[in-house]
Amino acid sequence: xxxxxxxxxxxxxxxxxxxxxxxxxxxxxxxxxxxxxxxxxxxxxxxxxxxxxxxxxxxxxxxxxxxxxxxxxxxxxxxxxxxxxxxxxxxxxxxxxxxxxxxxxxxxxxxxxxxxxxxxxxxxxxxxxxxxxxxxxxxxxxxxxxxxxxxxxxxxxxxxxxxxxxxxxxxxxxxxxxxxxxxxxxxxxxxxxxxxxxxxxxxxxxxxxxxxxxxxxxxxxxxxxxxxxxxxxxxxxxxxxxxxxxxxxxxxxxxxxxxxxxxxxxxxxxxxxxxxxxxxxxxxxxxxxxxxxxxxxxxxxxxxxxxxxxxxxxxxxxxxxxxxxxxxxxxxxxxxxx
Numbered sequence: 001x002x003x004x005x006x007x008x009x010x011x012x013x014x015x016x017x018x019x020x021x022x023x024x025x026x027x028x029x030x031x032x033x034x035x036x037x038x039x040x041x042x043x044x045x046x047x048x049x050x051x052x053x054x055x056x057x058x059x060x061x062x063x064x065x066x067x068x069x070x071x072x073x074x075x076x077x078x079x080x081x082x083x084x085x086x087x088x089x090x091x092x093x094x095x096x097x098x099x100x101x102x103x104x105x106x107x108x109x110x111x112x113x114x115x116x117x118x119x120x121x122x123x124x125x126x127x128x129x130x131x132x133x134x135x136x137x138x139x140x141x142x143x144x145x146x147x148x149x150x151x152x153x154x155x156x157x158x159x160x161x162x163x164x165x166x167x168x169x170x171x172x173x174x175x176x177x178x179x180x181x182x183x184x185x186x187x188x189x190x191x192x193x194x195x196x197x198x199x200x201x202x203x204x205x206x207x208x209x210x211x212x213x214x215x216x217x218x219x220x221x222x223x224x225x226x227x228x229x230x231x232x233x234x235x236x237x238x239x240x241x242x243x244x245x246x247x248x249x250x251x252x253x254x255x256x257x258x259x260x261x262x263x264x265x266x267x268x269x270x271x272x273x274x275x276x277x278x279x280x281x282x283x284x285x286x287x288x289x290x291x292x293x294x295x296x297x298x299x300x301x302x303x304x305x306x307x308x309x310x311x312x313x314x315x316x317x318x319x320x321x322x323x324x325x326x327x328x329x330x331x332x333x334x335x336x337x338x
Contacts, residue, residue: 002058005170005179017177025174028182035152044155045132047081048142048334050327051156053149055186056169056179059248059271060162061196061217063110063293064313066146068215069160070118072323073142078331079121081140082114083131084147086124088272095125095134104297109272110146112296120144128154142331149190150181158330159190162215164249165197192326198252198259213319219256222309225295225302233260233309236289240265242282244290246273253291257309262289269294277301 004013034040052069054060070080086096089107098107100116107124115122121138125131128151132143145151149159163169170179187193196215221232241262245253246269254266265286269279275297280288288306290298295308315323 002179004177005173006167014171014173014177018173021174021177024176025183028174032152032182040152042152042155043129045129045136045143047132047136047140048158048331049132049145049154049156050142050158050160050330051145051148051151051154052160052162053145053147054162055149055182055184056163056167057175057181057248058167058179059252060164060167061194061215061313062162063113063146064217064311065160065162065194065196065215066144067114067117068313068315069144069323070114070120072320073144073327074118074120076324076327079139079141080118081121081123081132081135081138081143082118083123083125083128083135083143083145084108084111084114085126085128086111088274089124091124094127095123095131097134097138098122098124105274109293109296113293114146116296117292157334158192158326160192160194161187161190162194162196163187164252165195165214166252167249191330192323198256210322213315213322216314216316217256218312218314219253219260219309220312222289222307224304225298225306225308226304231307233257233262236287237261237263239263240286242267242280242286242288244275244280244288244294245269246275246294247271247291253309257289280306 035042052062052066054062070082073080086108091106096107098111098115102112104112111122111124121135121140123131123135128148135143169184172178174180193212194215196217198217219233221230223230242265243254243257244267248271250268254264257264275294289309292308
């Protein structure tokens, strides 16, 4: 479907899917209106809630931005609680607190990655309200969500939408003819739009508007899954490497490795794919590079060939200041209204 959404596609196929997209648009609009008029109730928890999400299907760089936001809030002395659905997790109880050693099979790969990278309170569960309340019980004084822009049951004090600069909004159509979960006009109602720019992309525009920032994403080094040795990506240039990615946009990962000068044997997998030792078994002893999200699923069977590639998120001083001003205003307003 992604080729249909992001590349030139036969017009007859788009026309065939148009009635389903119109039906989806009607459902989205009715659901939104139901929350607005009170047919469905949004529940406000006793701490400020900052929602980070997107209006498209697939990877936009949302989780790395959540990590950056958590680090920023913690640097200001905030006790951050991160809540997310726990997609792919098979826990018998929800909501579930997530620690770095929690099995990803129980709570999902993104939850374990967030717990490992941030040290924040992380709670996973399909019911975001229950997850947020659990995070607050555990000591969070601000709740940050990874995804959840469309989860209107959880009232929010701030919305941040993430958009991939290269892919944009695709063909601009709603599901299933296009990648949109909500109409493009939804972006006009968020507090901040974060545009993710890959290191191998040429800037198309600068984020000069008060409610826009640019997130520069780049791959710089890899960490051994067994010894925790850190190596720059340039050190892998001497031979072909196997690259595994079970993320929303695996092509971006492979392209970034190639941009770093690596010869890549690309092995894309579905987003949140369950990895086994067989998925990482190759006939040679070449290094196997994977995303951090995939790496948390391989701890039990990794060997010396396996490396997690760290994604570096860089936001310049001017845009960091924009975010800081927004967060301070949101947190102050939330405190005054509670």
